[in-house]
Every structure is written in structure tokens, then in C-alpha cells.
Amino acid sequence: MSNRPLPPLSTLQAFCAIAETSGFGRAAERLGLTQTAVSHQIAQLEGWLGERLFERGRRGARLSPAGLKLHPDIAAALQSLETSLHQARAASASPSLAITTTPEFSSQWLAPRLESFCRRYPKIEVQIAVSYKRPDFANADLAIWLGRGGPEVVTEPLLLDDEFVVCAPEVSARLPKRGAIRAAPLLVYRGMRHTVLDWQLWFEQIGGDPDAPELAGYDITEAVREAKVFDTFEEMLEACGRGEGFALVRSSLAGAGLASGTLKRCFIEQQPAALNYAMLYPAGALEKSSVALFRQWLLEETASAG
Numbered sequence: 001m002s003n004r005p006l007p008p009l010s011t012l013q014a015f016c017a018i019a020e021t022s023g024f025g026r027a028a029e030r031l032g033l034t035q036t037a038v039s040h041q042i043a044q045l046e047g048w049l050g051e052r053l054f055e056r057g058r059r060g061a062r063l064s065p066a067g068l069k070l071h072p073d074i075a076a077a078l079q080s081l082e083t084s085l086h087q088a089r090a091a092s093a094s095p096s097l098a099i100t101t102t103p104e105f106s107s108q109w110l111a112p113r114l115e116s117f118c119r120r121y122p123k124i125e126v127q128i129a130v131s132y133k134r135p136d137f138a139n140a141d142l143a144i145w146l147g148r149g150g151p152e153v154v155t156e157p158l159l160l161d162d163e164f165v166v167c168a169p170e171v172s173a174r175l176p177k178r179g180a181i182r183a184a185p186l187l188v189y190r191g192m193r194h195t196v197l198d199w200q201l202w203f204e205q206i207g208g209d210p211d212a213p214e215l216a217g218y219d220i221t222e223a224v225r226e227a228k229v230f231d232t233f234e235e236m237l238e239a240c241g242r243g244e245g246f247a248l249v250r251s252s253l254a255g256a257g258l259a260s261g262t263l264k265r266c267f268i269e270q271q272p273a274a275l276n277y278a279m280l281y282p283a284g285a286l287e288k289s290s291v292a293l294f295r296q297w298l299l300e301e302t303a304s305a306g
Contacts, residue, residue, distance in 0.1 A: 032283035
């Protein structure tokens with residue numbers, strides 16, 4: 001083994017942060033550093049290697065051929081080191097973890113998976129708060145939220161959702177070939193944001209021409225206003241599965257119902273969600289071992305969820 005000292009760990013962390021965010025500024029935000037500091041770290045690493053690692057352009061920073069070759073091994077090594085250190089740190093204590101998220105993400109995505117995290121780290125006491133209020137990091141270590149956080153908060157994207165319409169299989173089986181949206185009422189829930197706009201955007205995807213004979217007199221805005229309203233997303237999905245109407249859902253929140261067959265996509269049209277779930281936490285939050293371990297677990301789960 002060479003006696004030449006290895007580059008500092010911070011330079012490798014900066015390298016991976018830029019590779020994963022495609023920008024020096026975004027990497028600096030994630031690491032809680034200035035962009036100048038991140039640039040100096042990359043210059044130090046490139047000097048040690050004798051090769052450029054990034055190519056800068058209008059769209060951000062792209063890995064050079066040398067960077068592309070190095071990134072998988074360095075990222076894997078850092079992940080292994082980080083996990084081992086935090087596991088060792090957590091093993092001697094009973095750390096806590098306070099998470100906040102929306103009710104529907106908690107019930108439909110997080111709760112069914114959380115047991116695997118608790119089995120892996122049984123000493124970590126997990127507390128979950130559900131709310132539509134913006135995250136309060138005085139009472140939470142980490143939030144799973146739609147959209148970005150403020151300037152003092154690190155934002156890491158988790159899921160890219162599509163929105164589409166589902167119904168019960170028996171409703172889907174009797175839908176006419178034309179004007180099918182008129183065959184059942186719409187369902188909504190109180191927590192849904194921009195309900196009318198989301199339905200309008202989706203309606204445009206199906207070529208919702210109100211002058212078409214099969215849609216004569218149909219007003220999607222009025223249909224949403226007349227929709228049956230449920231207190232929670234879960235109650236809306238249950239009613240949808242009973243055949244009570246159509247529900248506009250996110251791909252990340254409807255997976256269980258589609259997999260079990262209680263729900264079925266009844267139109268091929270879909271649209272990218274205007275806002276997507278992200279992981280938010282204050283700069284420095286990952287110094288707490290329970291937060292770092294949960295973040296890594298969450299990234300693994302979202303990657304496997306596809």
C-alpha cells in the first residue's frame with residue numbers, strides 16, 4: 001500500500017454531492033458550506049488525482065470520464081463508512097428520531113415500510129407527527145414534504161410522481177369507450193391541494209373537449225365542486241375501491257391498492273405531479289446518528305420502490 005496520504009474525506013463528500021445534485025451550489029447547500037469552499041475541495045481532489053472530475057456548463061456540472069469512473073466506488077465506500085460509523089454510535093445509546101410528514105404519505109407509503117427500519121435499528125425510538133402545516137424543525141429532526149424547504153433547510157428529492165385516475169375494477173369494467181369520465185362521480189379529500197386545478201390539468205390530457213357530443217354540458221370544475229369529500233386520503237381510496245367513483249391519485253400513494261387489485265387505472269392519461277415528495281432537514285441534522293441512518297434507509301426504500 002502506498003504511503004502517500006489519501007485526500008481528505010471532505011473532498012470525497014463534496015465530489016459525491018456535486019455528482020448527485022449536478023451543481024456546485026446545490027452541493028454546497030446540501031453540505032452546509034459555501035460554494036467557494038466546495039470549489040476548493042474539488043480543486044484539492046483534482047490536484048491529488050491529476051485529472052479533472054467535472055465539466056461545467058449552463059446546465060450545471062457534469063462528471064468527466066474520470067469522474068464517471070470514480071463515482072460509483074467512492075459513493076459506495078462513503079455510504080458503507082457512514083453507515084458503519086452511525087451504527088456504532090447508535091449501538092451505545094437509545095437515540096430518538098422525530099419525523100413529520102403529511103397524513104397520506106404516512107398512511108400509504110411510510111407506515112407499511114417503517115417496520116423494516118425499526119427491525120434494523122431497534123434502539124431508535126421513532127416518533128411520527130402528521131400535519132399539513134409546514135415543518136417545524138424545533139420539534140422535528142426530518143420532514144417528508146411536498147416541495148422544497150426554506151434557505152436554511154437541506155432539500156433532497158425522494159420521489160417523482162405521476163398523477164392518474166383510479167376506480168374500482170367493477171366500475172372500470174363498465175366504462176363506455178367515450179365520455180367515460182361521466183360514468184361515475186369524482187371523489188376528493190380535505191387534505192388535497194389545488195384539487196380543481198389538478199383535475200382540470202388531467203382533463204386536458206384526455207382531450208376533454210366540452211363541445212364533443214359525449215361530453216356535452218360536462219364541466220370538470222363543477223364536477224369537482226360537487227364531488228363527495230372525505231376527511232382523509234385513506235377514506236377516499238376505500239370509497240373508490242367500493243365503487244363510489246373516480247379518484248385522482250399520486251403514483252407513490254396508490255401502489256398498494258393497485259398491487260392488491262382493489263383499485264385499477266381506468267384511463268391511460270397521466271400527468272407529472274406539480275410538486276413531489278422531498279426529504280427536508282436542517283443543516284447539520286445528519287450529525288445525529290438516528291437521522292443519518294433514517295435518511296440512508298429512506299433513500300434505499302425509495303430507490304427500490306422505483
